[in-house]
Amino acid sequence: MAGPDRYMRQTILPEIGPEGQSKISAATVAVIGLGALGTVSAGLLARAGVGHLRLVDRDVVELNNLQRQVLFDESDVDLPKAEVAARRLRVVNSSVAIEGIAKDVHAANIESVLEGVDLVVDGADNMELRFLLNEVAIRRGLPWVYGGAIATNGMAMAIVPKVTACFRCFLPQMPAPGSLPTCDTAGVLNAVSSVVGSLQAAEAIKLLVGRAPAGELLVFDGWTNELQKLRVARRTDCPACAKGQREFLGAKRGQVVAAMCGSKTISIDPARKEAIDLAGVEARLRRLGPVRSVGSVVVFDAGDATLTIFSDGRALVRGTDDPDRARSLYAKYVGA
Numbered sequence: 001m002a003g004p005d006r007y008m009r010q011t012i013l014p015e016i017g018p019e020g021q022s023k024i025s026a027a028t029v030a031v032i033g034l035g036a037l038g039t040v041s042a043g044l045l046a047r048a049g050v051g052h053l054r055l056v057d058r059d060v061v062e063l064n065n066l067q068r069q070v071l072f073d074e075s076d077v078d079l080p081k082a083e084v085a086a087r088r089l090r091v092v093n094s095s096v097a098i099e100g101i102a103k104d105v106h107a108a109n110i111e112s113v114l115e116g117v118d119l120v121v122d123g124a125d126n127m128e129l130r131f132l133l134n135e136v137a138i139r140r141g142l143p144w145v146y147g148g149a150i151a152t153n154g155m156a157m158a159i160v161p162k163v164t165a166c167f168r169c170f171l172p173q174m175p176a177p178g179s180l181p182t183c184d185t186a187g188v189l190n191a192v193s194s195v196v197g198s199l200q201a202a203e204a205i206k207l208l209v210g211r212a213p214a215g216e217l218l219v220f221d222g223w224t225n226e227l228q229k230l231r232v233a234r235r236t237d238c239p240a241c242a243k244g245q246r247e248f249l250g251a252k253r254g255q256v257v258a259a260m261c262g263s264k265t266i267s268i269d270p271a272r273k274e275a276i277d278l279a280g281v282e283a284r285l286r287r288l289g290p291v292r293s294v295g296s297v298v299v300f301d302a303g304d305a306t307l308t309i310f311s312d313g314r315a316l317v318r319g320t321d322d323p324d325r326a327r328s329l330y331a332k333y334v335g336a
């Protein structure tokens with residue numbers, strides 16, 4: 001239903017108006033990752049009347065997601081997030097064309113996943129996907145909105161290739177696996193992740209109606225209530241947007257996932273090969289479940305699967321033969 005009153009509360013805004021609304025309605029937006037940030041931003045964009053939404057996520061709903069991922073409820077546990085989110089938002093706004101794609105996005109399929117897309121909202125749970133998205137965005141001139149939230153802090157930035165700094169302008173090298181806390185190891189305050197998802201939806205709407213991007217990283221501290229705007233300059237030596245390197249799109253640097261012959265085990269080999277802080281990884285995991293050091297590896301019991309983490313960032317995920325499930329566990333507990 002798209003009656004004349006449906007978007008009145010935003011078309012009366014001088015910043016949007018009927019002209020802005022028709023731009024919003026003509027746009028195709030992909031939301032990559034449907035966690036805390038992605039469910040909030042996708043919900044707001046569907047309500048704002050984005051013409052076509054493509055919702056992409058590799059994971060299924062877990063009970064501990066319900067604390068912050070606003071499109072899911074208890075009856076959705078174990079169901080693919082992309083499908084649940086699409087079903088829910090079709091009921092919210094039947095005039096939006098909504099696709100749910102339950103895929104793991106990587107170098108080999110990102111181009112087809114983003115086919116026909118005008119803007120991307122980043123709801124990813126791992127750095128590798130952001131670096132990959134950054135390269136595709138530069139190659140295609142595709143605007144995207146970065147977002148991240150951890151503990152009581154969040155960040156967001158609208159990135160327009162060749163206009164603003166790109167993701168690698170402010171993070172030139174991908175952090176080593178295990179060196180950053182993840183939502184699963186550090187936790188997140190649900191109001192903070194919702195703020196960041198809302199900031200991303202606002203940045204997306206501004207870009208869609210043609211407002212020039214500010215080139216600023218928004219940094220929000222949900223405990224002290226500080227909101228900072230940090231100007232991020234384009235780097236003249238940026239490997240991605242200045243030198244045009246495509247390290248992540250070129251599959252050579254991509255994470256390699258391989259099923260182990262004859263056992264329910266998947267091997268994950270991270271893109272970045274370098275020693276990781278195993279003691280730090282072990283300390284973070286200790287709060288989440290049984291973990292032990294065995295020689296030079298750390299073994300973590302993640303319930304129905306066991307992760308064996310090596311000092312070079314490699315991991316074996318035992319108890320599953322599903323590569324996507326293994327990648328997902330790796331991103332959650334080691335971080336990539």
Ligand SMILES: [Zn+2]
Nearest residue numbers: 166169238241
């Ligand atoms: Zn750059």
